[in-house]
Amino acid sequence: MTSFNRRSLLAGMAAASAMALAGTRTSRAQDTPGVTATxxxxxxxxxxxxxxxxxxxxxxxxxxxxxxxxxxxxxxxxxxxxxxxxxxxxxxxxxxxxxxxxxxxxxxxxxxxxxxxxxxxxxxxxxxxxxxxxxxxxxxxxxxxxxxxxxxxxxxPSSRSEAQIFAKYALSQKPGAKFALLYQNDDLGKDFVNGLRDVLGDRYETLVKAVSYEFTDPTIDSQIVTLRASNADVLISGVTAKFAAQAIRKVYELDWKPMHFVTSGAASASSTIIPVGPERAQGLITSVYLKDPSDPxxxxxxxxxxxxxxxxxxxxxxxxxxxxxxxxxxxxxxxxxxxxxxxxxxxxxxxxxxxxxxxxxxxxxxxxxxxxxxxxTNHRPLQQMQLQRWEGQGYIRFGNIIEGASL
CATH class of the missing domain: 3.40.50.2300 (Response regulator)
Incomplete structure (x- = not known):
C-alpha cells in the first residue's frame, strides 16, 4: 500500500470516527434536553x-x-x-x-x-x-x-380517597346521615361524587343531595341555599379555596350546623379560615398530611x-x-x-x-x-391522611393516620 493510500485510509478512518463521535454527542444531547454540564x-x-x-x-x-x-x-x-x-x-x-x-x-x-x-x-x-x-x-x-x-x-392525596374518608367518618358518628355535596363541575369535583358513591353504594341516590358549580361562577350562595333546604346532616365541599371561604360564610349566615368537611387544598388556616373569620368555621373538618406551622x-x-x-x-x-x-x-x-x-x-x-x-x-x-x-404501577405518591377539626383559633388533629389505599 502506498503512503498516499495509507494516509487516505487513516484520514477516512479519522473522519468516520469523528462522524460517529458527533453522532453520539448529538444523540446524547437529544437524550438529555434541558440539561448541560452546568x-x-x-x-x-x-x-x-x-x-x-x-x-x-x-x-x-x-x-x-x-x-x-x-x-x-x-x-x-x-x-x-x-x-x-x-x-x-x-x-x-x-x-x-x-x-x-x-x-x-x-x-x-x-x-x-x-x-x-x-x-x-x-x-x-x-x-x-x-x-x-x-x-x-x-x-x-x-x-x-x-x-x-x-x-x-x-x-x-386523591380527592376520591379524601371523600371516602370524610364519608366513612361521618357515618361512624351519625349512622344513616343524609349528605349534602357541593362540588366543582370538573374532574376534581367529580372525584367527590365518586368517593361518596364508593362508600354509600346503592344508598347514594337516597342519602345525597348534590349540587355543582362552575369555576367561573362569581359565588355559590344559591347552591348553599339549595343544599340547606335538604336538611342534610353532613355537608361535603369538594371545592377550591375561593369557594370554600364562600361556603363557610354562607353556612354560618344561614345558621346551618351540618358536620362540614372541606377538602384539604381549600382549608388553609391563613388563606381561607382567618380571612372568613375563625368564628364562622368552628367545627369544620378537613384532612391533613403536612405539619401546620401555626400549630404549637x-x-x-x-x-x-x-x-x-x-x-x-x-x-x-x-x-x-x-x-x-x-x-x-x-x-x-x-x-x-x-x-x-x-x-x-x-x-x-x-x-x-x-x-x-x-x-x-x-x-x-x-x-x-x-x-x-x-x-x-403506583403513581399516587401520597395516600395517607389524618383528620383535623377547627376549634377556637386553630386546627386540632384527631384519630390515626389513615391509609387511603386501603379504602
Missing part, C-alpha cells in the same frame, strides 16, 4: 393571575427552594433553572405555555403544574412527547392512571424550624404560616430526592425511572408516619 431546566405553569392567583405562591416558593439548592451546589454540579409561566388557570393558556416550555425553552421535564383542568388540557400532548410530568399540584384521582398517562404523576405542637420540631429558616432567608415575601408554602417546600424536597437518585443521569427516561422508584421517602414537613411511595 444546568438543568425545569418547567411549570401556574396561576399568577385570575381566580386562582393565590395558588401562585406554590411556584414562587418552589423557585425559592431551587435558589437554596443552587446556593448549596445544585444537583450533580448543575444549577436548577426553574422556568414557570402564568396560565391564569385557563386551559387554553396552559396549552400555549406548555408548548413554549417544551418546544422553545427545551426543559428537561415539567414539575408541580397547577390544576386539574389546566393539566387535563396538555396531558396527552406531554405523554405523546414522553416528557416527565411530575408531582403535579392536583387532587384528581385520574392522575394516578399510570396506564393511560405513564409519564404523568400527581402529588397530593411543632414549635420545637426540627423540620419545622428548618422550614421557617428557609422562608426567612429565601422567601421572605411569602407567608410562613400559609399551608401552600409548606406544601411547596415539601413537594420540592421530594423532587430533590428524586433528582439525587438519578446519580447525574438526567435523560428523561432516567428521571421517569426514578420518579417510579421513590421508596418510603420521609420529608420533615410531612406528618409523622406519612411517607412518599411510588412504583411503575
Amino acid at each position: 444546568e438543568i431546566k425545569i418547567g411549570s405553569t401556574t396561576s399568577l393571575s385570575g381566580p386562582a392567583s393565590g395558588m401562585g405562591t406554590i411556584a414562587k416558593c418552589s423557585d425559592a427552594y431551587f435558589r437554596m439548592m443552587n446556593d448549596q451546589g445544585g444537583i450533580a454540579g448543575r444549577k436548577i433553572n426553574f422556568i414557570y409561566y402564568d396560565d391564569a388557570f385557563n386551559p387554553a393558556k396552559t396549552v400555549e405555555q406548555t408548548r413554549r416550555l417544551i418546544e422553545s425553552d427545551n426543559v428537561a421535564f415539567l414539575f408541580s403544574m397547577l390544576g386539574t383542568a389546566p393539566n387535563s388540557a396538555v396531558v396527552k400532548y406531554i405523554n405523546l412527547n414522553k416528557v416527565p410530568h411530575l408531582l403535579l399540584t392536583v387532587n384528581g384521582d385520574k392522575w394516578g392512571d399510570y396506564q393511560t398517562y405513564p409519564w404523568t404523576m400527581g402529588f397530593p 405542637a411543632w414549635t420545637d420540631d426540627a423540620g419545622m424550624k428548618n422550614y421557617l429558616k428557609f422562608m426567612a432567608k429565601y422567601f421572605s415575601d411569602g407567608n410562613p404560616k400559609e399551608f401552600l408554602n409548606v406544601y411547596a417546600y415539601t413537594v420540592t424536597s421530594v423532587l430533590r430526592r428524586l433528582l439525587e437518585q438519578c446519580n447525574g443521569n438526567f435523560a428523561r427516561e432516567s428521571i421517569m425511572r426514578e420518579a417510579n422508584n421513590l421508596r418510603n421517602v420521609e420529608v420533615p414537613t410531612l406528618l409523622p408516619g406519612v411517607r412518599v411511595n411510588t412504583s411503575p
